[in-house]
Structures are given as structure tokens and as C-alpha cells.
Amino acid sequence: MTVAFVEPGSPLPPSSTSPAVESPNAGSVTDQALYDRVRRVIPPLEWPVHAPLIHEINRLKRERDAVVLAHNYMTPEIYHCVADIVGDSLALARKAAATEARVIVLAGVHFMGETAKLLNPDKIVLMPDLEAGCSLAASITGADVRALRARHPGVPVVAYVNTSAEVKAETDICCTSGNAVEVVESLGCGRVIFLPDRYLAAYVAGQTKVEIIPWAGQCEVHERFTGAEITDYAARHAGLTVLAHPECPPDVLGVADFVGSTARMIEFVRDRRPAKVLMVTECSMSDNVAVEFPELEFIRPCNLCPHMKRITLAKIRDSLLSLTPRIEIDPAIAERARRAVERMVAVGK
Ligand code: 13P
Ligand code: SF4
Numbered sequence: 215m216t217v218a219f220v221e222p223g224s225p226l227p228p229s230s231t232s233p234a235v236e237s238p239n240a241g242s243v244t245d246q247a248l249y250d251r252v253r254r255v256i257p258p259l260e261w262p263v264h265a266p267l268i269h270e271i272n273r274l275k276r277e278r279d280a281v282v283l284a285h286n287y288m289t290p291e292i293y294h295c296v297a298d299i300v301g302d303s304l305a306l307a308r309k310a311a312a313t314e315a316r317v318i319v320l321a322g323v324h325f326m327g328e329t330a331k332l333l334n335p336d337k338i339v340l341m342p343d344l345e346a347g348c349s350l351a352a353s354i355t356g357a358d359v360r361a362l363r364a365r366h367p368g369v370p371v372v373a374y375v376n377t378s379a380e381v382k383a384e385t386d387i388c389c390t391s392g393n394a395v396e397v398v399e400s401l402g403c404g405r406v407i408f409l410p411d412r413y414l415a416a417y418v419a420g421q422t423k424v425e426i427i428p429w430a431g432q433c434e435v436h437e438r439f440t441g442a443e444i445t446d447y448a449a450r451h452a453g454l455t456v457l458a459h460p461e462c463p464p465d466v467l468g469v470a471d472f473v474g475s476t477a478r479m480i481e482f483v484r485d486r487r488p489a490k491v492l493m494v495t496e497c498s499m500s501d502n503v504a505v506e507f508p509e510l511e512f513i514r515p516c517n518l519c520p521h522m523k524r525i526t527l528a529k530i531r532d533s534l535l536s537l538t539p540r541i542e543i544d545p546a547i548a549e550r551a552r553r554a555v556e557r558m559v560a561v562g563k
Contacts, residue, residue, distance in 0.1 A: 249265075252291065254505060255290045255505055256290055264295065264527060278316070279316040280315055280534060281315040281317070281318055283297070283299045283301075283330065285300075285303070285476075287495075288300075288498060289526075290498070291527055301477055302391070302476040304390040304393055306320075307333065313337075317537070318330050318334060318338070318339045318340065322346070323522060324341060324346055324348070324378075324541075327339055327541040328551075331543055335552075339540060342530045342533040344539045349432065350377070350432070351378050351410075354410040356378075369407050370401050371387075371409065372387055372407065373385035373410075374414060375388050381409075383554070384550075386554060386557070387557040389558055391476075392474070392477060394418045395422055398426070399422055407429075408427065408429070435495075439466045444458075455471050455472075455491045455492070456470045457473075458494035462495075483507060488510065490511045490513060492514070496517060497516040500514045
């Protein structure tokens with residue numbers, strides 16, 4: 215098989231997938247070395263399509279002083295071949311706050327681009343496809359939050375980062391699935407409004423004494439998993455370890471061995487090395503983690519996030535070429551939304 219040339223000096227793909235991972239500043243990486251890394255999850259026939267784009271993106275990143283921040287749900291050719299930082303929503307927010315690059319390319323969904331822009335108002339934040347949304351973010355508006363506050367006067371509002379900047383602006387503090395319990399407890403209150411994910415809210419309620427008032431949103435990817443489906447996998451694969459994302463319904467979490475954010479699931483695999491593992495979350499996660507742990511067997515029930523899958527190498531290349539589309543946020547909204555995100559980033563520091 216012939217693989218297209220990847221320029222020596224291109225960043226090496228992330229060599230590890232823990233919370234936020236920076237690419238080691240490569241000496242040189244050959245085309246073959248890069249492909250060898252991902253061959254387990256990218257068929258040889260596809261590589262000649264990806265390789266020239268990877269080459270071009272890595273060159274454009276240097277020319278534009280850009281970094282690519284990629285969520286754990288990105289496809290392996292993005293995650294392993296062009297990302298500078300990979301991680302869960304919390305890690306991407308933290309790294310977005312710390313980067314010195316002039317341009318940030320957010321390989322993820324729109325609310326992640328907004329979070330990066332809130333933390334970097336003076337930088338260019340590129341969103342390769344502005345239509346990459348999220349069913350949770352779409353489930354609630356700023357007016358809904360104001361109505362909730364009116365119904366529960368004096369009760370603080372915690373917003374999952376999977377919300378628009380307009381919603382964040384109406385809230386007290388943000389959280390991610392990686393720090394939700396910690397954020398809720400950091401407020402020191404007996405009751406908290408928690409939005410918009412009803413399943414994450416139920417999970418948090420089970421982990422704390424704080425009373426949780428939920429909103430009825432849900433993730434269209436995780437809500438489709440069922441406890442019966444996961445139990446069936448476990449019956450067919452002896453010794454299976456089940457890791458589940460807290461956006462899953464309670465019957466799924468009830469049969470899981472471990473519940474955590476995408477980064478926490480990866481940490482679990484790294485620390486415990488379960489011989490056979492099933493990650494109840496978006497499809498690309500298992501592909502990305504399997505690259506790092508070839509000795510482990512990954513059982514893959516697969517639900518795709520159609521929004522995450524809008525981000526492709528070609529769109530990343532195009533956004534770096536044109537420096538568009540950009541995330542822009544109304545300054546009046548941005549100022550209030552930024553406060554909620556910065557409060558979250560400060561928790562646990
Ligand atoms: P985390 O990566 O923060 O666990 O979030 C999962 C998710 O659904 C992001 O859209
Ligand atoms: Fe939103 Fe769910 Fe897709 Fe994440 S996986 S972006 S929560 S729809």
C-alpha cells in the first residue's frame with residue numbers, strides 16, 4: 215500500500231488520551247509512522263484520502279499560529295493526526311483558557327466553540343461547521359432559565375456546558391460531566407436548579423445530598439442506550455467491564471461498572487486495563503482509545519452523534535485556509551456567560 219507523504223516535523227498525534235493531552239512537539243513523523251499508529255481503526259483504502267488533508271492542515275496550523283482542540287468524539291484521523299489537544303469538555307475549556315496560539319480550531323460542537331471564545335475573546339475561534347449543534351443545547355433557551363428562576367426564587371442555577379452562551383448568561387455557574395457533583399456542592403446550598411440534562415441531573419442527585427431541580431433535556435445519542443441492551447452484551451461477552459457516560463438513562467448506569475465523563479472513562483481504561491471493555495457512549499471514543507490500547511478488546515455498541523460527525527478533515531482544512539467560519543458572541547451576552555464558565559474553571563483549581 216502507498217501512503218501519502220506527511221511532512222517531517224508535523225506534530226505527532228497525541229500519544230495518550232488522558233484528560234487533556236498535548237501532542238509532544240514532534241521531531242519528525244513519517245507517513246508510515248503516522249499510519250501505523252491508526253491502522254487498527256482506519257482501513258488502508260481510506261488513508262490516501264486522509265493523508266494529503268492531514269499534511270495540509272498541519273502546515274496551515276504552523277502558518278496561521280493555530281491549535282486544533284478536538285473532543286474525544288472526533289474521528290481517529292482528526293483525533294490522532296491533526297489535534298494538538300484532545301479531551302473531554304472540561305479539559306478543552308481549561309486548555310482553551312490557557313492556549314497562547316492566535317487561532318483556535320474547535321473540532322467539536324458549537325457550544326464548545328462558544329466556550330472557547332468566551333475564554334478567549336481576543337482570539338480567532340474557528341468552528342469548521344457552524345451547524346454542529348447538540349440536542350441538549352437546543353432543549354433550553356435563556357427565557358426558559360428566567361422562567362425557572364421565577365418559579366424557584368433564590369435557588370442558584372448550574373448549567374451543563376452543553377448549553378448556548380445565551381443560556382449560560384442566565385446562570386450562576388457551568389459544569390461538565392467531569393465536575394458536576396463538585397460544582398453543585400461548591401455552591402454550599404441545599405437546593406440547586408440543574409439544567410438541561412435530566413439524566414445527568416438524576417445521576418448528580420444520586421451522588422449528593424443537595425436537592426436537584428432538573429430540566430427535561432436529553433442527549434439524543436446517550437438516551438438511545440438501554441439497560442437491557444447492555445445486559446445482553448454482558449451476557450454474550452464473559453468478563454466484560456462496562457463504562458457508561460452519565461448522560462445515559464438510569465437503567466444503563468445501573469448496570470455499569472463505572473460512570474464518568476469521556477476523559478474519566480479513558481483514565482479508567484489506562485489505570486485498570488480491563489481485558490474486555492464496553493464504553494456506553496459515542497462510537498468514535500472506542501476507536502480513539504483502541505489505538506492507544508491495542509492489547510485490549512473493545513466491544514462496540516455504536517450510537518453516532520450526527521453533530522460531532524459534521525466535523526471533517528476537509529472542513530478543518532477549509533476553515534484554516536479562509537479563517538472562517540468564526541464564533542462571534544454578542545458582547546452583552548458574552549460578559550455574563552463568561553462569568554459562569556470562569557467560575558467553573560476555577561472550581562477544583
Ligand atoms: P464529556 O466529554 O465532557 O464527557 O461530554 C460528552 C458529550 O456529550 C459532549 O458533547
Ligand atoms: Fe450533544 Fe449528545 Fe452529541 Fe454530545 S453526544 S454533542 S451531548 S447530542
